[in-house]
Amino acid sequence: MPSPNPFRIAIIGSGPVGTLLIASVTQHPLIEYIQYEAKTLPLRPSFGCGIGPQTFATVKILNPPIYEKILEQSFTSPVWLNIRHELMDLLDGFAPEGFEVRYGLRVTNVIKSQQGRVKMSFEDGTEDNVDAVWACDGMNSLGRKLIQGDEYKPAEYSGMICFRGKVGTEKVAAAVGEELASKTHMFIGGTGYFVLIFPIVGGKYVNIACFMHEKEHKKRGRAWKTGLGDMPAYFPEANPTLLKLLEVNLMVMKNLGAFHNPDLHMTSFGDAANGMLPHMGGSMSTGFIGVTTFLHSELNPRLESLSPEASNEEIAKVITDASIEYEKKHMPLAQKLCDYSIEQGAVFTGGVLDIDEIQRRPKSLWRAATSQKVGLWE
Ligand SMILES: Cc1cc2nc3c(=O)[nH]c(=O)nc-3n(C[C@H](O)[C@H](O)[C@H](O)COP(=O)(O)OP(=O)(O)OC[C@H]3O[C@@H](n4cnc5c(N)ncnc54)[C@H](O)[C@@H]3O)c2cc1C
CATH class of the missing domain: 3.50.50.60 (FAD/NAD(P)-binding domain)
Known part of the structure; x- marks a missing residue:
């Protein structure tokens, strides 16, 4: 009772x-x-989520059945991420x-x-x-x-923003090839930005996360929302798929x-x-x-x-x-x-x-x- x-x-x-x-x-x-x-x-x-090794390590100690389920449903790769789609639905269960x-x-x-x-x-x-x-x-x-x-x-605005998008794998493969569309990759070495891509939803989509120092934002003010028409200012030679991405301001404590x-x-x-x-x-x-x-x-x-x-x-x-x-x-x-x-x-x-x-x-x-x-x- x-x-x-x-x-x-x-x-x-x-x-x-x-x-x-x-x-x-x-x-x-x-x-x-x-x-x-x-x-x-x-x-x-329905964005996928990159799950770092310590997330796996901790959940294995704390709650082994959740660990088993996440592992079962993740794309694992030797790179640096384990990718899980719809982690939240799994945890709800x-x-x-x-x-x-x-x-x-x-x-x-x-x-x-x-x-x-x-x-x-x-x-x-x-x-x-x-x-x-x-x-x-x-x-x-x-x-x-x-x-x-x-x-x-x-939390403060970090001065960086992120555009994040879910793009059909076929589209990405047609644009940049099967290898890039099917595995986790990071584009680093440029100045002022980096881009992370990885497959989600059983490989049906590719999650693209583009991080960059904002310059345009600073000019226009913190509350300004980027429209699709403004995107080329951030990515002068952008692949058209990038233009479909969402904007997130990155905060930091x-x-x-x-x-x-x-x-x-x-x-x-x-x-x-x-x-x-x-x-x-x-x-x-x-x-x-x-x-x-x-x-x-x-x-x-x-x-x-x-x-x-x-x-x-x-x-x-x-x-x-x-x-x-x-x-x-x-x-x-x-x-x-x-x-x-x-x-x-x-x-x-x-x-x-x-x-x-x-x-x-x-x-x-x-x-x-x-x-x-x-x-x-x-
Ligand atoms: C661009 C970006 C990409 C990311 N990618 C990844 C990734 O690939 N892998 C990864 O591990 N992490 C990633 N993260 C970080 C990850 O999203 C967070 O660490 C994680 O979501 C934190 O979980 P949380 O439960 O603490 O908070 P949240 O996920 O933020 O959940 C907080 C919840 O509280 C609710 N809430 C807020 N205020 C109130 C209120 N006053 N009353 C009632 N409810 C309220 C919100 O609606 C929300 O549902 C990313 C973050 C960003 C910004």
């Missing part, structure tokens, strides 16, 4: 990190989870039975309420009282702002700041805690490393040794202790990788051809959490 007074944990955001958390947390009979997602269904454009995601509810505030609880407010005027909040609300996270209070600094606020019982994960530039494919990996440190090393063992009749105070203590330890262990690594992601952008767009220099930071990420030196998980 459900408890009349369960300990309620709200997860803000149903991106990969919020979804991995709920799929991998040890269930306790007196803890209830609810997930709030601002977007409405249907979600997610691992949510505990009866778990509810409430879509179309944007969290607008979280404040202290009575008896150690916190009150969440939503854009539609509704409210919810919960006992703890896990903020997985991405790069422009409200959770991070609330956790960090006066210390908060918003230089100093990550606190992941946990004990007063608000709130902890941040994923891009909300350690979002970084995508130049070495480290953002999601680092989010997965953080979730693994939090759950595998800290919270899950504590939940396993907690009495099934534990009081809400006992549960609160376990969650606070795990959050503090997670912040302590994960912060130095996350900050280092965040710094590296900024440096790597400069390397890829700086005309650098020295292979060791190009590989130094990504290789550090690949060994980041599982190396003997860091040894986050025994």
Whole structure:
């Protein structure tokens, strides 16, 4: 029978990190989870996702069935990425039975309420009282702002933009050949830009991600949206397929700041805690490393040794202790990788051809959490 007074944990955001958390947390009979997602269904454009080696390494430790499924459905290549299409649908399938995601509810505030609880407010005027909040609300996270209070600094525009497009494989093959259309490739060595391409959706499409320093944007202002007619200014000799791509401004957090606020019982994960530039494919990996440190090393063992009749105070203590330890262990690594992601952008767009220099930071990420030196998980 459900408890009349369960300990309620709200997860803000149903991106990969919020979804991995709920799929991998040890269930306790007196803890209830609810997930709030601002977007409405249907979600997610069908872009593929590059999955770095550390994402595989961490999920293998944290949740072996998810690891098996991702591996089964990924294109693997000896290059530097494992490519997974529709990762989100896969992760959804691992949510505990009866778990509810409430879509179309944007969290607008979280404040202290009575008896150690916190009150969440939503854009539609509704409210919810919960006992703890896990903020997985991405790069422009409200959770991070609330956790960090006066210390908060918003993510900054990095000065680089990305055009990203999904193009039919046949079209790409006709334009540049079968070899380029069917495998992962990176175009580096030029100055001011680099381009990454890889197959998705069982090889039906090619994902093209073009990163560049903006010059046009600076002239026109931060909020200016690039139209198709403006594209040739960025790519004077562009393949026509590039003109179909989408625009993303790349944001960066230089100093990550606190992941946990004990007063608000709130902890941040994923891009909300350690979002970084995508130049070495480290953002999601680092989010997965953080979730693994939090759950595998800290919270899950504590939940396993907690009495099934534990009081809400006992549960609160376990969650606070795990959050503090997670912040302590994960912060130095996350900050280092965040710094590296900024440096790597400069390397890829700086005309650098020295292979060791190009590989130094990504290789550090690949060994980041599982190396003997860091040894986050025994
Ligand atoms: C151009 C680009 C390319 C990338 N390519 C790759 C790649 O190939 N491989 C890879 O591993 N990573 C890639 N990344 C990074 C990857 O997308 C992120 O690291 C990952 O999505 C982070 O997951 P998350 O769950 O922390 O946050 P998000 O995926 O950002 O999810 C946050 C969720 O929270 C919701 N939300 C936000 N605010 C609120 C609110 N107030 N209330 C309720 N819900 C809210 C959002 O709607 C969203 O669904 C790329 C990023 C960029 C910008």
